[in-house]
Amino acid sequence: MYSSEVIEEVISRNDIVDVISGYIKLKKNGSSYVGLCPFHNEKSPSFSVSGTKQMYHCFGCGVGGNVITFVMEYENYTFPEAVKMLGERAGMELPETDYSAEDRKDRDIKTRLLEINKIAATYYYHQLKSEAGKSGLDYLVKRGLSDKTINSFGLGYAPQSTGELYRMLKDKGYGDGMLKESGLFTYEKGG
CATH class of the missing domain: 3.90.980.10 (DNA primase, catalytic core, N-terminal domain)
Structure with a gap:
């Protein structure tokens, strides 16, 4: 597994608004962004992304989390796969995971x-x-x-x-x- 320091750096180098807007269309709404939730069918946007908190939340289905949990849910990745993908996206050299x-x-x-x-x-x-x-x-x-x-x-x-x-x-x-x-x-x- 990756150390907590590596995980924190991956999160800090991947702005959640930039990452999520690569998957769904987001529209600025006050201090946050809104869009149609990719995790359930809806006609009006209830999916909110906060750039300041670096978190997302859907008021329709209740899902929420950070940039890693979004990638895990959207791409159906495991935690290490999501960290690796986001690390590569940020141009980071990630240490090889040392599995027991x-x-x-x-x-x-x-x-x-x-x-x-x-x-x-x-x-x-x-x-x-x-x-x-x-x-x-x-x-x-x-x-x-x-x-x-x-x-x-x-x-x-x-x-x-x-x-x-x-x-x-x-x-x-x-x-x-x-x-x-x-x-x-x-x-x-x-x-």
């Missing part, structure tokens, strides 16, 4: 779980388009979902048996413990 062995292990596990779920999502998507998934596709069409919607959201079909997906993931080197932790598979004692 436990942090690296946790990050590796999360990465592998994400990989497993991406593979499963692709598998289920292809199943929906196969003969086996015809009933699932018919159901979605009957519910009024277009091909564009199905494709945009990557909707899929999970067959009764998960054997084929299980074998495919095992062939890619994932162990039973990792597969169980993914939540896609359960194991019963004795079989």
Whole structure:
């Protein structure tokens, strides 16, 4: 993680009004700026940015924070990713984050779980388009979902048996413990 000094410097070198106005249109309103909130649908501006306080707040949905929390929310970044992005934006040389062995292990596990779920999502998507998934596709069409919607959201079909997906993931080197932790598979004692 970054030290508190580095984080404070990143915040001080990134004026919140400049950063947020790169994402949404802001209009000066007294001592602050207002715009349409990027975190919920609205027709009249309830999103306020204070240059003096270096904070933002939406009176419509209640979100608020500093420049780092805005980037985290808007870009769907983790805290270190947002700090890194803002540091680069400010032309700062950030020290490499020094993760502990436990942090690296946790990050590796999360990465592998994400990989497993991406593979499963692709598998289920292809199943929906196969003969086996015809009933699932018919159901979605009957519910009024277009091909564009199905494709945009990557909707899929999970067959009764998960054997084929299980074998495919095992062939890619994932162990039973990792597969169980993914939540896609359960194991019963004795079989």
